[in-house]
Amino acid sequence: MEPLLFQQSKKKPAYPSFLTGFVRKGVPFRGAIDPFRCVAKELELVEQNLLRSIRSTEHILTEISAHLILGGGKRIRPMVTLLAFKVFGGQKTADIVDIATAIELIHTATLLHDDILDGAEIRRGKESAYKKFGLKPTLISGDFLFIKAFEFAGKFDATVVQWTADACTHLTEGEILQGFFNRNMNVTLEDYLEIVKRKTASLFQTGAKIGAYLAGASPAFVEEIAEYGLNLGIAFQMIDDVLDVVGHKELLGKPIGMDLRDGNPSLPIILAIRGGQRQVAEAFQSDHLTNEMIQATLKAIGQGSAIDKTKNYSRSYAELASKPIKKLPPSLYRDGLKTLVQLIVERNF
Amino acid sequence: MEPLLFQQSKKKPAYPSFLTGFVRKGVPFRGAIDPFRCVAKELELVEQNLLRSIRSTEHILTEISAHLILGGGKRIRPMVTLLAFKVFGGQKTADIVDIATAIELIHTATLLHDDILDGAEIRRGKESAYKKFGLKPTLISGDFLFIKAFEFAGKFDATVVQWTADACTHLTEGEILQGFFNRNMNVTLEDYLEIVKRKTASLFQTGAKIGAYLAGASPAFVEEIAEYGLNLGIAFQMIDDVLDVVGHKELLGKPIGMDLRDGNPSLPIILAIRGGQRQVAEAFQSDHLTNEMIQATLKAIGQGSAIDKTKNYSRSYAELASKPIKKLPPSLYRDGLKTLVQLIVERNF
Numbered sequence: 001m002e003p004l005l006f007q008q009s010k011k012k013p014a015y016p017s018f019l020t021g022f023v024r025k026g027v028p029f030r031g032a033i034d035p036f037r038c039v040a041k042e043l044e045l046v047e048q049n050l051l052r053s054i055r056s057t058e059h060i061l062t063e064i065s066a067h068l069i070l071g072g073g074k075r076i077r078p079m080v081t082l083l084a085f086k087v088f089g090g091q092k093t094a095d096i097v098d099i100a101t102a103i104e105l106i107h108t109a110t111l112l113h114d115d116i117l118d119g120a121e122i123r124r125g126k127e128s129a130y131k132k133f134g135l136k137p138t139l140i141s142g143d144f145l146f147i148k149a150f151e152f153a154g155k156f157d158a159t160v161v162q163w164t165a166d167a168c169t170h171l172t173e174g175e176i177l178q179g180f181f182n183r184n185m186n187v188t189l190e191d192y193l194e195i196v197k198r199k200t201a202s203l204f205q206t207g208a209k210i211g212a213y214l215a216g217a218s219p220a221f222v223e224e225i226a227e228y229g230l231n232l233g234i235a236f237q238m239i240d241d242v243l244d245v246v247g248h249k250e251l252l253g254k255p256i257g258m259d260l261r262d263g264n265p266s267l268p269i270i271l272a273i274r275g276g277q278r279q280v281a282e283a284f285q286s287d288h289l290t291n292e293m294i295q296a297t298l299k300a301i302g303q304g305s306a307i308d309k310t311k312n313y314s315r316s317y318a319e320l321a322s323k324p325i326k327k328l329p330p331s332l333y334r335d336g337l338k339t340l341v342q343l344i345v346e347r348n349f
Numbered sequence: 350m351e352p353l354l355f356q357q358s359k360k361k362p363a364y365p366s367f368l369t370g371f372v373r374k375g376v377p378f379r380g381a382i383d384p385f386r387c388v389a390k391e392l393e394l395v396e397q398n399l400l401r402s403i404r405s406t407e408h409i410l411t412e413i414s415a416h417l418i419l420g421g422g423k424r425i426r427p428m429v430t431l432l433a434f435k436v437f438g439g440q441k442t443a444d445i446v447d448i449a450t451a452i453e454l455i456h457t458a459t460l461l462h463d464d465i466l467d468g469a470e471i472r473r474g475k476e477s478a479y480k481k482f483g484l485k486p487t488l489i490s491g492d493f494l495f496i497k498a499f500e501f502a503g504k505f506d507a508t509v510v511q512w513t514a515d516a517c518t519h520l521t522e523g524e525i526l527q528g529f530f531n532r533n534m535n536v537t538l539e540d541y542l543e544i545v546k547r548k549t550a551s552l553f554q555t556g557a558k559i560g561a562y563l564a565g566a567s568p569a570f571v572e573e574i575a576e577y578g579l580n581l582g583i584a585f586q587m588i589d590d591v592l593d594v595v596g597h598k599e600l601l602g603k604p605i606g607m608d609l610r611d612g613n614p615s616l617p618i619i620l621a622i623r624g625g626q627r628q629v630a631e632a633f634q635s636d637h638l639t640n641e642m643i644q645a646t647l648k649a650i651g652q653g654s655a656i657d658k659t660k661n662y663s664r665s666y667a668e669l670a671s672k673p674i675k676k677l678p679p680s681l682y683r684d685g686l687k688t689l690v691q692l693i694v695e696r697n698f
Contacts, residue, residue: 056518058525113492117485136466136528139488140521143462146495147517154503154510161503168496169405172489176407179485 035336035343039082042097046078049101053148064129064141068108071124072253077103077207079340080232084211084225087333095156095214102152102164103207109145110171112138117175118262125253160210167206174199183263183285185273192270193234200240201233208232224324228337231321236344238314241266243348245301251349257294263287267313271306311345318345384685384692388431391446395427398450402497413478413490417457420473421602426452426556428689429581433560433574436682444505444563451501451513452556458494459520461487466524467611474602509559516555523548532612532634534622541619542583549589550582557581573673577686580670585693587663590615592697594650600698606643612636616662620655660694667694 036043054065078100085096115123115130116138122128130138146168153164178195181187208229212222243252244259245268259266260283272280283289283297301307318341325341328334385392403414427449434445464472464479465487471477479487495517502513527544530536557578561571592601593608594617608615609632621629632638632646650656667690674690677683 056522058522060525061521110492113488116488137525139462139465140524143459143491143495144518144521146492147514147521150499150503150517151511151514154499154514155507158504162500165496165500165503168499169493172410172493172496173405173407175489176409176486 033332033335033339035079035083035340038333038336039079039086042082042086042093042100043075043078045093045097046075046082046100046104049097049152050104053101053105053151054145056144060133060137061141061144064112064133064137065108065145067126067129067132068111068124071126073104073108073124075104076236076340076344077107077203080204080229080337081207081211083333083337083340084208084229085215086211087225087328087331087337088212088215088217088221089329090211090215092214096211098152098155099160099164099210099214100207102149103203103210105145105149105152106164106168106171107203109142109149110175112142112145114175116142117179118258120254120258122254156210156214159213163206163210163213167202170198170202174202178264181265183287184265185281185285187265187270189267189270192265192267195265196234196237197230200237201230204233204236205229221328224327228321228324231317232341232344235314235317235321235341238267238310238317239345239347241268242307242310242314244268245298246307247348253349257298260284260294260297261289267310268301268306271309272301272304275304275306277301277304277306314345318342382681382684382688384428384432384689387682387685388428388435391431391435391442391449392424392427394442394446395424395431395449395453398446398501399453402450402454402500403494405493409482409486410490410493413461413482413486414457414494416475416478416481417460417473420475422453422457422473424453425585425689425693426456426552429553429578429686430556430560432682432686432689433557433578434564435560436574436677436680436686437561437564437566437570438678439560439564441563445560447501447504448509448513448559448563449556451498452552454494454498454501455513455517455520456552458491458498459524461491461494463524465491466528467607469603469607471603505559505563508562512555512559512562516551519547519551523551527613530614532636533614534630534634536614536619538616538619541614541616544614545583545586546579549586550579553582553585554578570677573676576673577670580666581690581693584663584666584670584690587616587659587666588694588696590617591656591659591663593617594647595656596697602698606647609633609643609646610638616659617650617655620658621650621653624653624655626650626653626655663694667691 050069051066054062054069056062081100081103082096090096111123112129114120115128116135119130120128121131129141154161174195174197177191178199181191181195205226206229209222209226212225217225241259244256244266247256249255258264259269263284265284269280269284273284277300279300280297283293286293289297321341322338325334325338328337399418400415403411403418405411430449430452431445439445460472461478463469464477465484468479469477470480478490503510523544523546526540527548530540530544554575555578558571558575561574566574590608593605593615596605598604607613608618612633614633618629618633622633626649628649629646632642635642638646670690671687674683674687677686
């Protein structure tokens with residue numbers, strides 16, 4: 001066994017910089033095990049990888065990549081990947097760190113392209129790359145980060161390459177599907193789930209799967225942890241949706257109401273419409289909402305039952321995510337995976 | 350040895366559809382060996398790969414990809430890759446076909462993103478995907494094709510993955526560098542060459558290198574064929590630049606004068622400016638040229654010496670590309686590589 005990274009020392013714990021967000025924002029840790037600290041050493045190596053990978057002869061590519069990568073980010077996808085590796089006794093740290101890096105690079109690349117697609121002005125508490133640097137260099141930087149992810153993931157065997165490529169394909173398909181249901185009243189809960197599975201949960205699921213696979217877990221266990229990742233990702237997105245209605249700009253690092261503004265069918269919006277809130281239905285279909293209209297609609301959603309219902313759905317998927325954990329070999333990493341589910345559902349940022 | 354694919358049969362030769370362009374347009378084949386027909390069987394497998402790879406649950410991704418892939422394209426990059434494999438006696442056709450597919454997918458992905466960056470309306474004789482389908486699906490389809498390329502290339506060993514990733518990185522860096530010198534009078538011939546090496550020649554070079562490497566060529570031969578690919582790519586781009594000034598819209602499948610319109614520092618533009626053509630210098634710096642101004646400037650460039658000079662430069666790089674060929678083991682594939690140099694320099698489309 002490795003030394004217990006999560007043993008409490010008497011000194012102030014040296015949280016890596018990317019953890020301070022969670023700690024500062026005071027999320028309660030119900031379980032004894034902080035999932036971040038379980039893999040803090042490996043996450044630090046991921047950070048180093050990320051920084052090394054974005055070096056380029058063209059300074060602007062490095063600058064735009066760094067703008068986003070150094071701008072925070074919860075690093076939850078790499079964390080899931082690392083924990084899924086550790087929980088099955090994985091030893092070759094360098095390998096899993098490389099895959100965790102690839103997963104985060106893919107996520108970052110899609111953020112850059114998403115900001116272009118959404119015309120987003122704010123990301124991670126500051127001007128979006130798109131707003132700051134313009135379309136051309138931002139688009140190219142997204143490609144650049146995809147390529148860097150390929151560099152990290154391409155070293156692995158055909159299974160890992162295929163799973164990673166499939167996750168990326170799902171991301172693009174989820175993006176298209178979301179576009180199809182943009183301001184589209186025909187969207188169902190099934191459609192919503194399909195979008196979320198592809199656009200968000202797929203990368204969580206794939207990171208978890210690859211972590212277990214590279215640790216040498218049995219195919220049955222790989223499937224269990226894939227279920228964990230999938231359902232954790234779904235719960236995660238549902239809370240993202242909630243926070244876009246009732247969250248705080250300062251904690252989120254971006255304005256709320258973006259889903260309404262962009263016409264994205266978030267779960268609270270769909271549920272409010274199905275609950276008969278005509279104001280929400282009208283706002284959802286409108287492509288020229290003023291800020292005042294957005295704020296009024298958010299308030300209306302918050303006053304109805306859609307937020308509570310969405311939180312309940314999120315808890316149900318969190319419950320689904322927790323089930324497979326019980327079947328895993330007991331370890332502190334298993335407890336870390338469990339705490340992570342709580343953290344994700346209870347977060348306010 | 351394989352059966353001679355290029356033996357003339359008495360019947361009308363069954364050119365694959367992607368070859369008819371060259372034949373129809375009447376490019377003279379000075380050498381006896383048609384490089385297309387040397388690897389026609391493998392190119393057909395590349396076509397099948399391309400078509401299979403663009404299937405998606407989201408129809409629009411397939412439609413946009415097919416719009417470009419079925420819209421023609423000279424398939425010169427896959428051809429170079431295949432010939433470089435065959436010339437060294439490579440046998441595992443499935444492998445080289447997969448890499449040739451990856452190279453063409455990368456090229457196609459960059460075309461989709463380039464059309465967004467340039468606001469291009471026409472590509473390969475029809476509306477560009479960007480014009481026809483809009484920014485969002487076109488951007489996502491570019492990502493989709495990059496991912497499919499990764500699927501094909503990611504199966505290979507670390508060397509192939511690294512070379513492919515490096516080529517892609519060079520593409521993005523070349524794009525940035527070209528943006529930096531957009532309408533920028535400081536651009537030098539050295540800058541031009543650097544842009545072309547990264548943005549165009551790198552993918553030719555990498556395809557050639559990987560072809561030789563996978564065929565088991567010695568490192569010295571891999572370097573020779575890399576030189577071939579690099580210089581062929583440079584000569585190719587220079588002729589592209591020429592055709593953008595004096596080419597025919599119908600043969601090119603796109604309007605001419607795009608470099609002027611977009612402020613791209615093409616070699617004829619740079620040479621005309623250095624030759625003292627003030628009208629060209631003014632047009633190059635202007636971001637609001639009318640069609641008439643573009644046509645008048647093209648005419649001015651055509652009347653000066655810039656086109657002849659660019660063709661001479663192209664011939665010099667073609668000469669550089671031809672040199673390493675002489676050192677290769679003699680074969681019909683070697684003659685195919687040689688003819689390809691001529692074809693590229695003498696083409697009018």
